[in-house]
Amino acid sequence: MQTLTVSLADRSYPIHIGSGLLADAQSYAPFITGKTVAIVTNKTIAPLYLQQVKTTIAALGKTIVEIILPNGEEHKTAASLDAIYTAMLTAKCDRKTTIIALGGGVIGDVAGFAAATYQRGVPFIQVPTTLLSQVDSSVGGKTAINHALGKNMIGAFYQPLAVISDTETLKTLPPREYASGLAEVVKHALIFDADHFAELEANTDALNARDATVLTRVIAHSCKIKADVVKQDERETKDIRALLNLGHTFGHAIETELGYGAWFHGEAVAAGCVMAAQYSRGIGKKAHLDVLRIQSLFAKLNLPVAAPKVPAKNLLAHMQRDKKNEGGVVTLILLNRIGEAIVDKRVPESDLLAFLESQVADPT
Amino acid sequence: MQTLTVSLADRSYPIHIGSGLLADAQSYAPFITGKTVAIVTNKTIAPLYLQQVKTTIAALGKTIVEIILPNGEEHKTAASLDAIYTAMLTAKCDRKTTIIALGGGVIGDVAGFAAATYQRGVPFIQVPTTLLSQVDSSVGGKTAINHALGKNMIGAFYQPLAVISDTETLKTLPPREYASGLAEVVKHALIFDADHFAELEANTDALNARDATVLTRVIAHSCKIKADVVKQDERETKDIRALLNLGHTFGHAIETELGYGAWFHGEAVAAGCVMAAQYSRGIGKKAHLDVLRIQSLFAKLNLPVAAPKVPAKNLLAHMQRDKKNEGGVVTLILLNRIGEAIVDKRVPESDLLAFLESQVADPT
Numbered sequence: 001m002q003t004l005t006v007s008l009a010d011r012s013y014p015i016h017i018g019s020g021l022l023a024d025a026q027s028y029a030p031f032i033t034g035k036t037v038a039i040v041t042n043k044t045i046a047p048l049y050l051q052q053v054k055t056t057i058a059a060l061g062k063t064i065v066e067i068i069l070p071n072g073e074e075h076k077t078a079a080s081l082d083a084i085y086t087a088m089l090t091a092k093c094d095r096k097t098t099i100i101a102l103g104g105g106v107i108g109d110v111a112g113f114a115a116a117t118y119q120r121g122v123p124f125i126q127v128p129t130t131l132l133s134q135v136d137s138s139v140g141g142k143t144a145i146n147h148a149l150g151k152n153m154i155g156a157f158y159q160p161l162a163v164i165s166d167t168e169t170l171k172t173l174p175p176r177e178y179a180s181g182l183a184e185v186v187k188h189a190l191i192f193d194a195d196h197f198a199e200l201e202a203n204t205d206a207l208n209a210r211d212a213t214v215l216t217r218v219i220a221h222s223c224k225i226k227a228d229v230v231k232q233d234e235r236e237t238k239d240i241r242a243l244l245n246l247g248h249t250f251g252h253a254i255e256t257e258l259g260y261g262a263w264f265h266g267e268a269v270a271a272g273c274v275m276a277a278q279y280s281r282g283i284g285k286k287a288h289l290d291v292l293r294i295q296s297l298f299a300k301l302n303l304p305v306a307a308p309k310v311p312a313k314n315l316l317a318h319m320q321r322d323k324k325n326e327g328g329v330v331t332l333i334l335l336n337r338i339g340e341a342i343v344d345k346r347v348p349e350s351d352l353l354a355f356l357e358s359q360v361a362d363p364t
Numbered sequence: 365m366q367t368l369t370v371s372l373a374d375r376s377y378p379i380h381i382g383s384g385l386l387a388d389a390q391s392y393a394p395f396i397t398g399k400t401v402a403i404v405t406n407k408t409i410a411p412l413y414l415q416q417v418k419t420t421i422a423a424l425g426k427t428i429v430e431i432i433l434p435n436g437e438e439h440k441t442a443a444s445l446d447a448i449y450t451a452m453l454t455a456k457c458d459r460k461t462t463i464i465a466l467g468g469g470v471i472g473d474v475a476g477f478a479a480a481t482y483q484r485g486v487p488f489i490q491v492p493t494t495l496l497s498q499v500d501s502s503v504g505g506k507t508a509i510n511h512a513l514g515k516n517m518i519g520a521f522y523q524p525l526a527v528i529s530d531t532e533t534l535k536t537l538p539p540r541e542y543a544s545g546l547a548e549v550v551k552h553a554l555i556f557d558a559d560h561f562a563e564l565e566a567n568t569d570a571l572n573a574r575d576a577t578v579l580t581r582v583i584a585h586s587c588k589i590k591a592d593v594v595k596q597d598e599r600e601t602k603d604i605r606a607l608l609n610l611g612h613t614f615g616h617a618i619e620t621e622l623g624y625g626a627w628f629h630g631e632a633v634a635a636g637c638v639m640a641a642q643y644s645r646g647i648g649k650k651a652h653l654d655v656l657r658i659q660s661l662f663a664k665l666n667l668p669v670a671a672p673k674v675p676a677k678n679l680l681a682h683m684q685r686d687k688k689n690e691g692g693v694v695t696l697i698l699l700n701r702i703g704e705a706i707v708d709k710r711v712p713e714s715d716l717l718a719f720l721e722s723q724v725a726d727p728t
Contacts, residue, residue, distance in 0.1 A: 035691045078442065089513035094689050117481070119687045120506065120519045121599070142484065149453035155484045156520065235485070323483045325458050327399045 002220050006139065006227045008234055011159040015139065015223055017216065021166040022052045022127070025059050031125050031161040034096025036063045038088055040111035041102040042071040045129055048172055053102055053127065065091045069107065073260040076106045076146045078154075084114040098123040098161075104130035104177075105137035105265065109155070112143030116158035126160045129169040131181025132266055135188070135222040138163045140230040140241075146260065150321045151252050157235050167216060179302040180266025182207060185218055186297055187273055188225045191243050194339030196221055197297070204300040239343045242324055246333040246341050247272030250307070253318035257310045270303035275359055280334040283351050284344070289335055312356035319352070366584050370503065370591045372598055375523040379503065379587055381580065385530040386416045386491070389423050395489050395525040398460025400427045402452055404475035405466040406435040409493055412536055417466055417491065429455045433471065437624040440470045440510045442518075448478040462487040462525075468494035468541075469501035469629065473519070476507030480522035490524045493533040495545025496630055499552070499586040502527045504594040504605075510624060514685045515616050521599050531580060543666040544630025546571060547611075549582055550661055551637055552589045555607050558703030560585055561661070568664040603707045606688055610697040610705050611636030614671070617682035621674045634667035639723055644698040647715050648708070653699055676720035683716070 001018030016027050037057050041050055046068050054064055067087045069080050088097065099122055101111035108126050115124035126138040144155025170178065189197035199218075200207070206214040226244065233241035251272030255263060263271075274295055281289045295305040307315070324331040330347040365382030380391050401421050405414055410432050418428055431451045433444050452461065463486055465475035472490050479488035490502040508519025534542065553561035563582075564571070570578040590608065597605035615636030619627060627635075638659055645653045659669040671679070688695040694711040 078446065082442065085511055085518055086513065089511060089517060089685065092685060092689075092692055094691065095687055096690060113481075117477075117518050117520055119517060120508065120521055144484065147449055147453060149450065153453060153483060154449060154481050156481055157484055321453065321456055323459055325456075326460060327458065328456055 002216065004220065004223055004227055006159075007231045008159060011141075013160055013162050015163040015165065015227070017134070017165045017167065017219055017223070019167050019212070021164050022049060022169070023056050024164075025056050027162070027164050028056065028100075028125060029060055031123060032057070032060060032062055032098045033123070034094065034098060036065060036091070036093055036097045037100060038065040038067060038084070038091075038093055038097055039100045039102055040067045040069065040084055040107060040114070042069045042107055044071045045103045045107070049102060049129060049169060053100065057100075065093060065097075069110070073106055073146070073255075073265070076110055076144075076260070078145060080110050081114055081145055084111065085118060088114075088118055093118070093122075095119045095122055098125060100125045100127055102127045102129065103133075104128065105133045108133050108137050109142070109144050109152075112158055112160070113145055113155055116143055116156040121158070124158065124160045126163040128163065128165055130173060131170055131178055131219070132184055134165040134170075135181060135219055136184040136226065138165070139223055139226045141234065150318075151256060151260070153323070165219065167212065167219070170210060170215065175302065176264055176267070178210070180264035182301045183266030183270040183273070183298065183303050185222045186301065187246055187269060188222045190273060190294065190335065190338060191246050191333075191341040192225050192229075192339065194337070196225070197338050201297055204297070207301065242331070242343050243333055243341045245324060246335070247276050249319055249322050249324065249330070249332055250275040250315075252322065253315040254307060254310075256318045257314050258308060263304070263308075267304050270298045271305065271307055274298065274305045275307060276333060277335050278359070279332065279355055280336075283355055284334050286334070286336060289337060293338065307356075307359045309360055309362065312353060312360050315356050315360070316349070316353050366580065368584065368587055368591055370523075371595045372523060375505075377524055377526050379527040379529065379591070381498070381529045381531065381583055381587070383531050383576070385528050386413060386533070387420050388528075389420050391526070391528050392420065392464075392489060393424055395487060396421070396424060396426055396462045397487070398458060398462060400429060400455070400457055400461045401464060402429040402431060402448075402455075402457055402461055403464045403466055404431045404433065404448055404471060404478070406433045406471055408435045409467045409471070413466060413493060413533060417464065421464075429457060429461075433474070437470055437510070437619075437629065440474055440508075440624070442509060444474050445478055445509055448475065449482060452482055457482070457486075459483045459486055462489060464489045464491055466491045466493065467497075468492065469497045472497050472501050473506070473508050473516075476522055476524070477509055477519050480507055480520040485522070488522065488524045490527040492527065492529055494537060495534055495542055495583070496548055498529040498534075498583055499545060500548040500590065502529070503587055503590045505598065514682075515620055515624070517687070529583065531576065531583070534574060534579065539666065540628055540631070542574070544628035546665045547630030547634040547637075547662070547667050549586045550665070551610055551633060552586045552608075554637060554658065554699065554702060555610050555697075555705040556589050556593075556703065558701070560589070561702050565661055568661070571665065606695070606707050607697055607705045609688060610699070611640050613683055613686050613688065613694070613696055614639040614679075616686065617679040618671060618674075620682045621678050622672060627668070627672075631668050634662045635669065635671055638662065638669045639671060640697060641699050642723070643696065643719055644700075647719055648698050650698070650700060653701060657702065671720075671723045673724055673726065676717060676724050679720050679724070680713070680717050
């Protein structure tokens with residue numbers, strides 16, 4: 001087991017990464033002080049791992065409330081949130097009830113937001129079971145649900161008491177979902193760490209084969225990058241945490257336009273990172289930026305490297321609602337080079353529309 | 365104008381109390397750094413005060429989004445919250461948008477929770493227009509909505525950047541609503557300040573006449589009591605903030621049983637305080653506690669001094685869902701004497717049911 005610490009004064013917490021941790025009661029025990037634990041999971045994860053976690057928690061002498069949500073980004077909604085509230089209130093869960101999020105990013109975000117708001121906040125443990133959530137969404141305290149008018153528009157910063165990542169759970173991931181997780185790993189390297197990018201390039205076969213040794217090293221490295229950022233800028237009030245949104249402004253627009261769930265989040269982020277690189281190279285005048293190298297790595301990891309063919313003006317409208325924007329002007333994260341990103345808060349609408357039109361046009 | 369400070373490290377904020385503050389642009393200016401202000405109010409308050417606040421904010425050169433909710437505790441719901449989100453997203457409000465809550469406790473609670481959760485948190489100013497919200501709900505950072513299964517079950521601790529209380533707004537309060545505010549003033553005195561209780565007894569006529577001088581002094585005193593408590597126990601993790609719930613466990617049960625809005629919150633709290641006093645004197649064996657004196661002060665201020673005639677077991681069921689409870693055992697705030705309250709975390713269910721039956725029985 002590897003353990004990192006996310007350093008946030010009185011909100012610091014450990015991330016445990018290792019094989020078999022679902023069954024390791026001692027990883028959970030310090031963070032369960034009440035009599036009841038509410039386990040939030042979904043219909044895909046429940047048959048695979050719920051019994052294992054229930055056995056672990058029951059061994060600690062706790063009462064368990066299980067809440068099984070439907071699966072998918074389209075259920076990251078107020079309705080799922082209310083299902084959690086209703087189950088917990090019906091079971092008379094009190095303010096010492098620990099919520100465990102067992103699943104991927106959607107479960108972590110919804111269960112985390114429920115933990116932030118149930119009776120004004122209860123203890124919370126992340127048990128991510130996808131690569132995406134292990135390297136990204138479980139680290140940093142962002143919780144949210146989607147709104148009909150935009151993704152992740154409603155939420156809270158709320159840190160877990162611990163993150164427990166069992167690498168065994170990655171074995172059952174469908175190929176597209178696994179690749180989607182690798183997209184965020186590449187993104188972290190693109191923003192902060194050229195050496196890590198080169199390491200990923202050198203290990204695409206091992207990564208695609210889900211080699212346990214390579215994967216453990218890569219997850220820990222990616223979590224470390226993100227934890228360092230979160231430590232410096234917990235609530236995204238400085239620009240550094242905003243850098244983590246590389247590819248996300250384009251990516252969210254793609255997800256919104258196609259309808260949540262058509263593309264996996266990481267797939268949209270991969271295409272979004274390529275778009276951000278192309279924008280940086282063209283309109284941003286970073287002529288030396290090797291966009292082909294970026295496309296090549298994503299492609300080897302079975303990820304898309306271009307926007308889908310949708311109307312440019314629709315993508316623009318979605319981007320104009322992004323949370324990073326100030327005063328209606330779009331903010332983008334651009335690349336100076338592989339391993340170094342910057343925030344551009346004044347992207348001209350005309351530049352952006354022309355760029356989007358070039359991206360979604362059929363090559364002729 | 366009187367100004368108090370709620371001292372909470374980097375979340376400290378001023379409370380301004382005075383006549384004519386709705387029009388005082390300088391009270392708002394430091395807390396509006398973005399280009400847009402969302403004013404959340406209701407259909408009762410809007411015709412009285414919205415134009416005045418809009419004029420003040422417009423003079424600062426800000427764009428205004430107005431959100432007018434239906435009036436009443438029965439609208440302190442997820443639906444009202446979503447109305448705020450939808451209006452703000454439609455207007456493309458960004459993360460620097462300041463939300464102003466213009467109204468009573470319901471508006472403050474809902475708008476405050478929207479501020480806590482819109483794009484994971486935006487700046488927030490409380491402009492309370494009722495006595496209840498000026499002395500109580502606007503101070504301390506508790507925000508919430510009701511759930512079908514319980515009052516204030518969903519919410520967040522989220523401090524405003526400022527509270528601006530214009531005493532002129534109290535002139536238009538309906539009598540029951542005004543009296544409801546006085547209930548919380550009495551409650552603060554009952555818990556912490558016997559001298560203040562005596563001062564209230566000596567000034568019932570002036571209070572009922574809404575005498576400006578007495579009222580200004582009383583509001584400032586009551587805010588000061590609450591601010592001192594919040595400073596010591598912001599997130600209600602120690603027992604001291606819990607003391608502010610004197611009368612509220614009984615009171616919330618009354619409100620839930622009758623349906624939100626049948627009784628004003630302060631009316632339920634007044635009856636709840638009397639019930640807590642009677643429980644303290646009887647089952648709690650505080651034989652010297654002068655319950656009649658407490659009943660007399662509430663009665664002179666036109667407040668109820670007994671529970672409504674509803675089934676005792678229904679009240680018990682509501683009380684068993686209270687957020688203060690741990691492990692299903694009811695917690696009550698009891699009185700040692702006028703000016704001193706204590707937390708009792710182990711109220712036996714049989715004692716409580718017998719007590720409730722004695723309270724709701726017709727006198728024979």
